[in-house]
Structure formats: structure tokens, C-alpha cells
Amino acid sequence: MTQIDPKLDLVLERVIDVAPELVWGAWTQPEHIKKWFTPVPWQTVECEIDLKPGGIFRTVMRGPDGEQMPNAGCYLEIVPNRKLVWTSALSPGFRPQASETPVPFVFTAIIAMVPEGKGTRYTATVMHGSAESAKQHAEMGFYEGWGKALDQLVEAAKKF
Amino acid sequence: MTQIDPKLDLVLERVIDVAPELVWGAWTQPEHIKKWFTPVPWQTVECEIDLKPGGIFRTVMRGPDGEQMPNAGCYLEIVPNRKLVWTSALSPGFRPQASETPVPFVFTAIIAMVPEGKGTRYTATVMHGSAESAKQHAEMGFYEGWGKALDQLVEAAKKF
Numbered sequence: 185m186t187q188i189d190p191k192l193d194l195v196l197e198r199v200i201d202v203a204p205e206l207v208w209g210a211w212t213q214p215e216h217i218k219k220w221f222t223p224v225p226w227q228t229v230e231c232e233i234d235l236k237p238g239g240i241f242r243t244v245m246r247g248p249d250g251e252q253m254p255n256a257g258c259y260l261e262i263v264p265n266r267k268l269v270w271t272s273a274l275s276p277g278f279r280p281q282a283s284e285t286p287v288p289f290v291f292t293a294i295i296a297m298v299p300e301g302k303g304t305r306y307t308a309t310v311m312h313g314s315a316e317s318a319k320q321h322a323e324m325g326f327y328e329g330w331g332k333a334l335d336q337l338v339e340a341a342k343k344f
Numbered sequence: 345m346t347q348i349d350p351k352l353d354l355v356l357e358r359v360i361d362v363a364p365e366l367v368w369g370a371w372t373q374p375e376h377i378k379k380w381f382t383p384v385p386w387q388t389v390e391c392e393i394d395l396k397p398g399g400i401f402r403t404v405m406r407g408p409d410g411e412q413m414p415n416a417g418c419y420l421e422i423v424p425n426r427k428l429v430w431t432s433a434l435s436p437g438f439r440p441q442a443s444e445t446p447v448p449f450v451f452t453a454i455i456a457m458v459p460e461g462k463g464t465r466y467t468a469t470v471m472h473g474s475a476e477s478a479k480q481h482a483e484m485g486f487y488e489g490w491g492k493a494l495d496q497l498v499e500a501a502k503k504f
Binding site: 187189192237238260261269271273274275277278279280281282289290291292294311312313314317 | 349398431433435436437441442449450471473474
């Protein structure tokens with residue numbers, strides 16, 4: 185199981201009224217990701233997914249002024265409809281991320297989906313390598329951002 | 345398959361006269377690792393292995409003057425008797441390595457074992473995030489060090 189470290193991890197947990205299978209689809213199909221992944225007014229304009237350990241998970245987010253923010257990481261663990269793990273510390277093929285990568289910090293995200301009634305107990309655990317990175321991510325608006333994105337996911341999934 | 349980048353990767357390939365199953369044992373059992381992992385006069389004095397994706401691969405190497413060099417990474421991919429992948433970019437549980445980690449660079453290593461006659465075509469591919477890291481690793485003596493360790497592995501494995 186995930187070893188949570190309160191100094192290093194940010195956790196968003198919520199029970200949502202869509203089934204795990206729909207949450208899984210929302211997270212693993214590029215056309216779905218584009219609908220919900222980025223809190224408006226930001227948009228996800230590109231998404232590439234190769235759903236296997238070491239496979240690419242790449243997105244390009246576009247801000248309201250047209251600024252673009254590319255991200256490319258890789259998947260680590262895939263348990264259909266239950267658990268998805270990826271990291272920004274490794275690029276596709278498990279290669280370490282270039283040290284000149286223009287991101288403030290790297291993280292590993294674990295998305296867990298447990299059936300609860302007709303819905304899902306959804307837990308996003310985002311692990312960092314230092315307390316400073318975790319604090320920085322929190323101050324950048326992790327809870328608001330991931331929370332709003334989750335609202336968007338639920339809304340989108342109900343229309344699948 | 346592994347995407348080799350000649351600027352970023354160091355590769356040691358050799359046909360050795362021990363079977364893949366013995367090479368696998370040498371790499372995955374702590375009591376064996378201690379026999380061969382570190383080129384003499386260095387020794388591997390501690391080894392901890394949890395052989396699953398995200399599981400710990402930790403060693404402590406001791407130099408001739410008693411200096412100690414600890415390393416802890418995690419496994420990424422495990423294909424018994426054929427392929428073992430681990431990285432120093434992530435600590436156990438897939439957590440990003442602390443940025444203050446006192447190592448000059450991180451890498452991901454892929455150990456591939458292909459049966460060849462009664463022996464093994466052994467390929468160690470060590471991937472870095474930048475050309476600078478790869479150069480630094482080469483200058484630290486990657487080829488001599490991993491080559492000598494492989495000699496030690498073969499010698500040890502013949503006595504299993």
C-alpha cells in the first residue's frame with residue numbers, strides 16, 4: 185500500500201457519484217483527458233497516452249493568454265479500474281528526467297479508485313521528494329486545482 | 345524495447361558462460377549481491393531487496409578507507425530470468441528522490457539476459473537524463489567498474 189508521509193505528500197480524497205470504470209476511462213483516454221484535466225480557463229490542448237509501465241503520459245496545457253505548459257512523464261503501475269500511478273521524475277522508457285527540465289519540482293501521482301455504492305471513493309496521492317516541493321505544490325494551488333479538475337471529471341464522465 | 349540514446353546511455357554488453365537463471369539469482373538475492381556487486385577493494389556491506397515494482401533496492405558500499413556510500417532506489421520492471429529494471433531517480437514506493445540526495449546524478453538501469461548457448465548475452469543499459477550526467481558517469485569509470493563487477497558476478501555465479 186501507499187506509504188503516506190504527511191510532510192511530503194498532498195492527498196485529495198472524495199467520494200464521487202460515478203463508477204470506477206468511468207473514472208478509469210476519464211484518466212486513460214486522451215479525448216476524455218482533454219475535457220476535464222485542466223481547471224478552466226486553462227485547457228488541455230494535447231494529450232498522448234501509452235498505457236503501460238514506462239509508457240508516455242504527455243499533456244500540453246494552454247493558459248488564457250495562450251501560454252503553453254508541456255509535461256511528459258511515464259506510467260509506473262496500471263491496475264485497470266482501480267489504480268493508476270505515473271511520475272514526472274522519469275520520462276518515457278523510464279529515463280530520468282533531464283535536470284534542465286523547466287518544472288519547479290517532480291512528483292509521483294497515485295490515483296486510487298475504490299467502488300463505494302454506485303460511486304467511487306477517489307484518492308489522489310501526490311508524492312514529492314522534499315517538504316519544500318510539497319509546500320510549493322500546495323501554494324501553487326494543488327487542492328483548488330485538483331479539486332476543480334475532479335469536479336470537471338465527474339461532470340464529463342456522466343456524459344460518456 | 346529499450347530506446348538507446350548514444351548521447352545519454354552507457355551500455356555494457358557481453359556474452360558470459362553462466363545461464364540467465366544464475367545471472368538472475370546474482371542480481372536478486374542480497375547474499376549474492378554482496379559477493380560481486382562492488383569492484384574490489386570496495387565491498388557491498390549491506391543489501392536490501394524487495395523484488396516488485398516500487399520495491400526497494402538498497403545497497404551500502406564500503407571503500408578501502410572505510411568510507412561508506414549508501415544508495416536506495418526502486419525496481420520498475422521485473423521479468424524473471426530475462427530483465428530487471430530499477431532507478432535511482434525514485435526511492436521506494438515510487439517517491440521522487442530527495443533533491444538534496446548526495447549523488448552527482450541519477451540513472452535507470454536495465455539488465456537484460458538472453459540465453460545464448462549454455463550462457464547468456466548480458467546487456468546492462470544505464471540511462472541518464474542529460475549528456476553531462478552520462479559523461480560524468482563514464483569518467484567515473486563506468487565501463488571498468490561495471491565490467492569488473494560482471495567478472496566478479498560470473499565467478500560468484502559458478503559457485504552457486
